Amino acid sequence: MIRSPGFDLDKLIKQQSIQTCFQPIVSVRKKKIIGIEALSRGINPDSGELISPFVLFSAAEKFDKLVEVDRACRERAFANFSNLHKKYPDLLLFVNFDTSMVDKGIVGSGNFMQMIKKYSLNPSNIVIELVESRVKDFTELCKFIKTYRDNGFSLALDDFGAGHSNLERISIIKPEIIKIDRSLIKDVHTEFYKQEILKAIIKLTDQLGVMVLSEGVETYHEVMKTLELDTDLLQGYFFSKPQPNSALSFDETQEKIDVAADDFFKCVIKRIKKRKERFSNFQMVIFSILSSLREHGIDSMEDELQKMIADFSIVECAYVLNESGRQASRTILNNGHLHGQKSSFLFKPAESGDDHSLKDYFVYIQAGLDKFITDPYISLATGSLCRTISMTYADKDKRKLILCLDMKEDI
Secondary structure: OOEEEOOOOOHHHHHHOOEEEEEEEEOOOOOEEEEEEEHHHHHEEOOOOOEEEHHHHHHHHOOOOHHHHHHHHHHHHHHHHHHHHHHHOOEEEEEEEHHHHHHHHHOOOOHHHHHHHHOOOOOOEEEEEEOOHHHOOOOHHHHHHHHHOOOEEEEEEEEEEEOOOHHHHHHOOOOHHHHHHHHOOOOOOOHHHHHHHHHHHHHHHHOOOOOEEEEEEOOOOHHEEEHHHOOOEEEEEOOOOEEHHHHHHHHHHHHHHHHHHHHHHHHHHHHHHHHHHHHHHHHHHHHHHHHHHHOOOOOOOHHHHHHHHHHOOOOEEEEEOOOOOOOOOOOEEEEHHHOOOOOOOOOOOOOOOEEEEOOOOHHHHHOOOEEEEEOOOOOOOOOOOEEEEEEEEOOOOOOEEEEEEEEOOOO
C-alpha cells in the first residue's frame, strides 16, 4: 500500500476515486458552446475530502504512478462525458494527456481506444491536449501524434506562450488548436506588447490553418480584446468555472455568450465609427499643415512645422522627407511630448539626412499612393505608441517632398 501525504494512492487508483469537473469552451462568434475540458481532482477514498490536482499528480510522480493516475482520471472523464455526449452529440471533450508518459513507451497500448469503445464515444469528439515540452523523445511524440490522428482524434497544444513553447514544432505537430496560456491573456486589453504577441501568433496560425483558443479569460475586457484580436475560441472563469456534472449549467454559460456576442458587435460598430472619426481628424490635421507648408521653401519649413504642430495635441512629432527617402528636416517634437521620451540610447528623434527609404510610410508613397497611414507601432522618436501618416506635397519652389506626422495612438 502506498500512502501519500493524507491519502492512500493505491486505493484511490483502484477505486477510481476521482472527481471530474468540466469547463465550457465557447465560440462567441458562433454564439455556442463547442466543447468542455475535463479537469480532475482526487477524492480521498477514506475521508471523502477533495485532493487538488497538484497534490494528486505530485504524489503520482513521486511514487511512479503517473500512468495509472492519468488513466484513472481519463476513464472517469470519459464515463462522465458519455451521458453528455448522448444529449449533445456535437460537443467536444478536451482531455489532458501527460506527454511525459510518451517517453515511457505507452504508445500503442490500446488503452485509450478501449476506453473510447467502452463508453461508446467517437474519436472525432475527443481533443487530446498536449504540452510538447514535457517530451524528451521527440520521435516518440511524433509516433504518438500519428497514431491518434490516424484514429480520428484532434490535437491541441496546451499552455502555448508560457515560456517553453517551440514555434518550430507547431509546423511539425500541426495541431488543430493552440491554447494560449493565461499569462498572455491576463490584462491583454491594457498591455500593448501582449496584444502584438497575440497578433503574431494568430497570423501564424491562420497561415497554418490552426485555431486559437484563449485560455483563462476572467474579465469582460479580456474577452472583448481577445475577440478583437480574432481569437477563435475562449475558455475561462468569465464564462464558467469548472463544475462537476451535477452542477454544470450550459444555460448560464450560453447567456454570457449571448451578452458577449451582442456587446462585441456594438464594440465593433463603435470602433469603426471611432476609427473613421480619428482618420478624419488625421486628414484635417495634415491638410491644415500642408496648406501652410506649400507656401514655404526648404529654409523656413522647420519653423513653420514647429508653429503648426503646436496647435494639434494629437501630433507627437513631424518631419519632411525628400524624393529619395532622406530626411530633409529635423524631427520637430511637439513640446507637449518631450517629457514622455524614454531612454535616449534607444529612443531618439531621427536627424536630418537619415534614411527612411525602407519605411512603409515612404515605400507606399513611392508605389503611387498620395497618402498612407501605418499600423500602430512604437515610435523611435518618443518611445510611445503612434501611427505615421505621410503625404506628398510640393513646396513653393516646386520641390516634391513628403510630410510625415507621428500621431498619438490609444491602446
